[in-house]
Amino acid sequence: MINTFSLWSSYAQRLPRRLTLAALIVGTALIIWAAGADARADVTFNVEHPAAASVQLEQQHVAQLIQEKLKNSRPETVEAAKREFLDLLRRNSPIASEKLLSGKMDDEELESRVAVYLRDHPALTGAVVKSEAADPRQQVVDLLRREPSVAGTDAERLSLADRFIERLGQRSPTARTELLRGKMSAEELQSRVSVFIADLRTESAAAPVDAKAAAAQTLVDSFVKANFSERANDLIYRIEIDANGVKRDGVVFRKRPGKVRMHIVDAGLVVGVLAFDGMNAWRQEPGKAGVPSMGAEADALKQLARFDDPLVDFRERGTEVSLGEKTENGLQPLNIRERDGTEMVALIDPTTYNEVSLRTRQSDGKWNEQRYSDYRKLGALNLAYVQEEWSDGKLRSTTRITEARLDTGLIDEFFARPINPILSYMDFMGGLAAIKTQLSQRPPALKQPAGGVR
Numbered sequence: 001m002i003n004t005f006s007l008w009s010s011y012a013q014r015l016p017r018r019l020t021l022a023a024l025i026v027g028t029a030l031i032i033w034a035a036g037a038d039a040r041a042d043v044t045f046n047v048e049h050p051a052a053a054s055v056q057l058e059q060q061h062v063a064q065l066i067q068e069k070l071k072n073s074r075p076e077t078v079e080a081a082k083r084e085f086l087d088l089l090r091r092n093s094p095i096a097s098e099k100l101l102s103g104k105m106d107d108e109e110l111e112s113r114v115a116v117y118l119r120d121h122p123a124l125t126g127a128v129v130k131s132e133a134a135d136p137r138q139q140v141v142d143l144l145r146r147e148p149s150v151a152g153t154d155a156e157r158l159s160l161a162d163r164f165i166e167r168l169g170q171r172s173p174t175a176r177t178e179l180l181r182g183k184m185s186a187e188e189l190q191s192r193v194s195v196f197i198a199d200l201r202t203e204s205a206a207a208p209v210d211a212k213a214a215a216a217q218t219l220v221d222s223f224v225k226a227n228f229s230e231r232a233n234d235l236i237y238r239i240e241i242d243a244n245g246v247k248r249d250g251v252v253f254r255k256r257p258g259k260v261r262m263h264i265v266d267a268g269l270v271v272g273v274l275a276f277d278g279m280n281a282w283r284q285e286p287g288k289a290g291v292p293s294m295g296a297e298a299d300a301l302k303q304l305a306r307f308d309d310p311l312v313d314f315r316e317r318g319t320e321v322s323l324g325e326k327t328e329n330g331l332q333p334l335n336i337r338e339r340d341g342t343e344m345v346a347l348i349d350p351t352t353y354n355e356v357s358l359r360t361r362q363s364d365g366k367w368n369e370q371r372y373s374d375y376r377k378l379g380a381l382n383l384a385y386v387q388e389e390w391s392d393g394k395l396r397s398t399t400r401i402t403e404a405r406l407d408t409g410l411i412d413e414f415f416a417r418p419i420n421p422i423l424s425y426m427d428f429m430g431g432l433a434a435i436k437t438q439l440s441q442r443p444p445a446l447k448q449p450a451g452g453v454r
Contacts, residue, residue: 226353230380
């Protein structure tokens with residue numbers, strides 16, 4: 001989640017109160033903001049749509065797959081099924097829809113999604129359409145029901161089925177592909193599930209898990225599934241920060257696994273940049289080259305650059321998670337201790353699986369708390385659009401997200417520290433602002449005709 005107060009506080013003292021012409025000749029990634037109120041749209045949010053030819057080609061591919069599944073169906077039936085499939089994919093999984101229409105979805109994933117669609121929508125023209133293969137996850141669940149000592153509820157069996165499929169992919173990617181495509185025989189699947197169950201029992205005997213630890217793992221698994229059903233590669237969002245009555249706008253760019261860039265905006269112009277390139281933190285002020293960030297600011301940037309929630313893949317990272325005592329209003333604390341000694345407490349709503357707050361112990365022993373609300377679905381991500389920072393029992397800042405986009409195609413070089421201010425992002429917007437000011441001051445007869453500068 002976002003932690004912008006300490007960054008904003010450290011930067012605010014250095015911002016110029018008035019932008020001179022020299023300051024305007026220092027750039028930005030927010031080019032259109034310099035063009036005026038009627039065209040204020042951050043070009044970094046303007047994700048290009050796939051070419052029409054590519055979209056048509058992928059749509060034909062979908063129709064071909066449906067035709068193969070629904071043999072002897074009329075063309076209008078296939079066309080209707082194709083349109084409904086694409087519409088459902090766009091509404092339920094925007095990331096996957098974008099991947100498909102840009103030609104980036106592999107055949108195996110597309111075939112699997114079409115098979116699931118046909119299974120869930122058997123009646124296209126009143127006739128029952130049978131899927132060629134059962135849901136592989138459900139097949140594993142059915143086999144696990146024969147072993148009640150391993151998992152006693154369907155929720156536990158579903159969690160174990162996901163672990164089985166993930167582990168199968170690690171050991172044999174080919175076998176996982178055969179399972180997902182419905183080509184693995186019942187005998188082979190039974191054999192592999194039996195080996196999986198034996199491994200679980202061996203692990204349990206070697207490291208017995210008490211009831212509270214098991215409950216913690218189940219809660220975390222449900223939390224991750226509810227909030228991060230698919231993993232995005234980058235995230236961009238506009239923010240409004242209110243820190244002790246001082247308001248500022250900004251744009252935050254984040255890229256997996258640990259890169260961030262934050263633009264501080266004043267009157268539509270970028271007046272400062274803070275960033276972490278995955279290794280080092282840096283800052284940039286108008287008219288100057290980027291310089292390394294130090295101390296608390298660098299630590300805050302590194303923390304902000306962390307793309308995934310601390311509970312995502314916690315086992316793989318060697319992070320310890322345990323249940324705390326439920327609060328009076330039924331919220332469930334999860335105590336987190338990472339391998340580097342970092343201590344956190346995540347407060348989870350066990351009904352919605354929203355993360356209500358995240359407390360982190362600072363190096364001085366004090367606790368910093370982030371409180372989250374106004375959750376909204378952004379593709380496969382559940383994002384809190386209102387985030388408050390509390391310290392010593394006081395509200396330090398409120399950050400509101402006003403617009404957000406997933407998987408925009410950010411490149412690694414965007415996060416690199418600029419050495420030459422002449423080539424920096426702040427140059428371009430400053431130049432446009434200066435040109436716009438000069439044009440507005442010309443006599444009407446000398447003004448640029450419609451169409452603008454080329």
